[in-house]
Amino acid sequence: MPADPVLLDAPSRRRAGAGLRGLATSDVERSQRLRLMRSGALGSVHSWELVTAVDGPGTRLTVFLNGCPLRCQYCHNPDTWSMRDGGPVLASDLLGRVERYRGVFSATGGGLTLSGGEVLMQPAFAARILRGAKELGVHTCLDTSGYLGANATDEMLDDTDLVLLDIKAGDEDTYRRVTGRSLAPTLAFGRRLAERGVAVWVRFVLVPGLTDDPANVAAVADHAAAIEAVRPGTVQRVEVLPFHQMARDKWAELRRAYPLADTEPPTPEATETVREVFRSRGLTTY
Structure with a gap:
């Protein structure tokens, strides 16, 4: 077991996390940062935590990305709404953290969960992390509203073992009252996941x-x-x-x-x- 996990239990469902501890933030100028983000080499990250039986099976390394198009009335993480508020983290550094916990994942049937905010606000970064995790033999999970499901390529979904799909309301009026957005993209994404066997x-x-x-x-x-x-x-x-x-x-x-x-x-x-x-x-x- 690594020496510095932040291990949370399911009943508490706390979101304290480790912030960006253990992840090097990249000090690059704006033009270079935008180029790296477009390629998926760099992402805007809010925090990470190790959590048991909350964000998928087993012990999960859950990484919260910044940026979200929804404004849910009950949002637990309103500090993730803006992408500019996150720390710039290289995909290679984050994957190094994933590799560090491979033994924990293997012992518990756990893996990596990408959450937010809305993870699909940063599809290139998410895709690179998912691909790297699969190459390490790690179970992968996306925690998403599905509102930006069109941003997920087929290749990204092929690298995704599980999706935690938040259906926040059942009709358009209630969904818009809860989130400020439309329900239809979430339902379309859910059908697409089923069609691809995710x-x-x-x-x-x-x-x-x-x-x-x-x-x-x-x-x-x-x-x-x-x-x-x-x-x-x-x-x-x-x-x-x-x-x-x-x-x-x-x-x-x-x-x-x-x-x-x-x-x-x-x-x-x-x-x-x-x-x-x-x-x-x-x-x-x-």
């Missing part, structure tokens, strides 16, 4: 007064079932994640008005009721 874990955040309307929940369940119907076995599980207030302090630190400051978490009973909706579609639900 495994999917669907994620849905249950927020009282925002996403908990029974019609919205039923629509999300129908979307997940439709992805599964394209290629049975694609949707390996659905994770219904109860809203919590752990992001409130971060929004305050950024001097942003948090729209859900007065929203209470759903009860365990309400969360289980929603899980049953997904199970009624034949989906394995947690």
